[in-house]
Amino acid sequence: MTLSFVEEVKSRKTFAIISHPDAGKTTLTEQLLLFGGAIRAAGTVKGKKTGKFATSDWMEIEKQRGISVTSSVMQFEYDGYRVNILDTPGHQDFSEDTYRTLMAVDSAVMIIDSAKGIEDQTIKLFKVCRMRGIPIFTFINKMDRQGKMPLELLAELEEVLGIESYPMNWPIGMGKEFLGIYDRFYNRIEQFRTDESERFLPLDADGGLAVDHPMKESSIYEQALEEVLLLNEAGNEFSRERIADGTLSPVFFGSALTNFGVQTFLETYLQFAPSPQPRKTDDGMVDPASTDFSGFVFKIQANMNPAHRDRIAFIRICSGQFERGMNVTLSRTGKSMKLSQSTQFLADDRSTVNAAVSGDIIGLYDSGTYQIGDTITTGKKTMQFEKLPQFTPELFVKVTAKNVMKQKQFHKGIHQLVQEGAIQLYKTLHTEDYILGAVGQLQFEVFEHRLKNEYNSEVNMESLGSKVARWLEDEKIDDTLSNSRSLLVKDRFDKKLFLFENDFALRWFQDKNPTIKLINPMDLS
Numbered sequence: 408m409t410l411s412f413v414e415e416v417k418s419r420k421t422f423a424i425i426s427h428p429d430a431g432k433t434t435l436t437e438q439l440l441l442f443g444g445a446i447r448a449a450g451t452v453k454g455k456k457t458g459k460f461a462t463s464d465w466m467e468i469e470k471q472r473g474i475s476v477t478s479s480v481m482q483f484e485y486d487g488y489r490v491n492i493l494d495t496p497g498h499q500d501f502s503e504d505t506y507r508t509l510m511a512v513d514s515a516v517m518i519i520d521s522a523k524g525i526e527d528q529t530i531k532l533f534k535v536c537r538m539r540g541i542p543i544f545t546f547i548n549k550m551d552r553q554g555k556m557p558l559e560l561l562a563e564l565e566e567v568l569g570i571e572s573y574p575m576n577w578p579i580g581m582g583k584e585f586l587g588i589y590d591r592f593y594n595r596i597e598q599f600r601t602d603e604s605e606r607f608l609p610l611d612a613d614g615g616l617a618v619d620h621p622m623k624e625s626s627i628y629e630q631a632l633e634e635v636l637l638l639n640e641a642g643n644e645f646s647r648e649r650i651a652d653g654t655l656s657p658v659f660f661g662s663a664l665t666n667f668g669v670q671t672f673l674e675t676y677l678q679f680a681p682s683p684q685p686r687k688t689d690d691g692m693v694d695p696a697s698t699d700f701s702g703f704v705f706k707i708q709a710n711m712n713p714a715h716r717d718r719i720a721f722i723r724i725c726s727g728q729f730e731r732g733m734n735v736t737l738s739r740t741g742k743s744m745k746l747s748q749s750t751q752f753l754a755d756d757r758s759t760v761n762a763a764v765s766g767d768i769i770g771l772y773d774s775g776t777y778q779i780g781d782t783i784t785t786g787k788k789t790m791q792f793e794k795l796p797q798f799t800p801e802l803f804v805k806v807t808a809k810n811v812m813k814q815k816q817f818h819k820g821i822h823q824l825v826q827e828g829a830i831q832l833y834k835t836l837h838t839e840d841y842i843l844g845a846v847g848q849l850q851f852e853v854f855e856h857r858l859k860n861e862y863n864s865e866v867n868m869e870s871l872g873s874k875v876a877r878w879l880e881d882e883k884i885d886d887t888l889s890n891s892r893s894l895l896v897k898d899r900f901d902k903k904l905f906l907f908e909n910d911f912a913l914r915w916f917q918d919k920n921p922t923i924k925l926i927n928p929m930d931l932s
């Protein structure tokens with residue numbers, strides 16, 4: 408059956424999984440892909456256990472550290488839906504990349520380790536989702552292990568994250584005594600570790616088991632029933648609208664490792680997760696069902712495949728349909744271009760799939776045309792999608808090429824990697840020395856590793872420690888104000904900024920020079 412364009416758009420569910428490292432994101436992602444028969448899986452699910460997905464050498468760093476450094480896109484079909492999972496790096500040093508990825512999704516799945524509860528990284532990522540008002544679905548994982556009490560976990564959601572929740576199902580015991588989940592949504596009990604024929608047990612009108620079963624004798628079952636009763640009486644009411652506007656999080660319990668509760672989660676998620684939503688531009692909202700093509704670049708990654716030395720701009724389609732060779736306008740420059748050097752992301756032998764439409768992610772081979780945040784469109788009007796969050800770097804290093812004969816590779820490598828957005832480049836005013844800024848130390852290590860492996864350029868990095876970066880409202884500034892405590896540099900767009908040694912140096916400078924207006928880009932976004 409062929410779907411109409413609008414039906415195609417409605418069948419898209421595009422989400423990211425947010426969690427603290429080790430909560431089980433990789434495990435859950437893999438289970439979901441298995442359910443969907445994973446039409447296409449590329450980039451890296453993660454180097455850790457799934458070696459087959461690691462596509463480039465620099466992923467070694469990720470493997471060694473057991474963290475996910477890069478984001479990628481995975482797509483599968485289930486029940487007539489086309490699901491796009493955008494992977495997000497779990498390590499905090501890569502949060503900037505993650506934040507941008509969250510701009511490209513329509514909902515988020517938050518995984519919580521039942522023993523650890525809500526952890527730091529989850530809080531940060533949650534806030535970004537909250538800011539965007541996207542629906543957040545909670546999966547409380549590792550129920551096969553002893554963890555916190557489920558009511559305690561719900562209280563944490565409310566107290567730590569400030570979000571109300573509605574448990575779609577409720578665990579019956581945990582750890583060694585985990586019997587299954589009481590499914591409030593489908594009115595059944597799903598048994599843990601049982602034959603497929605016994606997997607679901609029906610409930611009667613009073614909410615107890617409708618069939619004779621040894622579980623009925625168990626005090627664990629009794630306790631779960633009592634808790635469900637409590638939830639029915641005193642818990643939040645189910646509300647499709649509140650799920651959709653992100654103020655009520657549906658909560659699921661399960662165990663990704665034993666593949667328990669994952670399918671139920673997926674099926675329920677697909678019913679409530681939003682299809683592609685209208686997106687804001689500087690010229691009003693863009694309807695995903697509109698036939699004019701539009702999209703924005705949320706990520707650029709060089710050398711996904713070392714054999715091809717390519718660079719890929721990841722585009723979230725916001726309206727219309729992507730066609731190879733189509734003509735688009737790049738809003739930033741107003742220039743028209745043909746997407747002939749482009750290809751649909753992850754296209755491979757099995758890509759007999761339908762065209763990419765609103766909600767999908769495509770990758771365009773790029774030779775330096777795109778910048779993060781760029782809008783492309785076939786519409787007559789030039790418009791720009793909402794700005795992506797920018798983060799002010801806090802750590803800085805001075806970088807030089809070890810081998811002066813290899814300046815060319817050094818410059819090329821730096822400029823390409825900088826364009827990916829994980830690292831910022833600055834230059835000192837007169838000597839034009841290179842200074843790199845990042846949110847975390849790990850980004851420098853990845854940078855060094857990639858420069859060596861992908862550009863054959865070894866570098867010296869001299870740490871400048873943490874600094875407070877402030878841009879200038881008025882570019883006309885007396886250069887003699889620059890000194891080691893308040894160093895004047897230029898960014899890659901030649902805008903001047905100060906790198907202050909610390910907050911104290913910033914305040915001192917401001918006291919001495921009250922007329923100079925300093926800008927923190929974080930305040931603007």
Ligand code: G4P
Nearest residue numbers: 428429430431432433434456548549550552662663664665
């Ligand atoms: P992440 O991507 O969020 O970092 O987590 P990942 O899926 O890699 O899972 C982290 C660890 O937690 C892994 O164990 C994984 O096997 C385990 N895990 C995931 N889901 C469950 C679950 O439902 N129950 C239990 N008991 N464990 C779970 P590891 O020892 O770090 O990895 P490995 O060395 O066993 O591969």
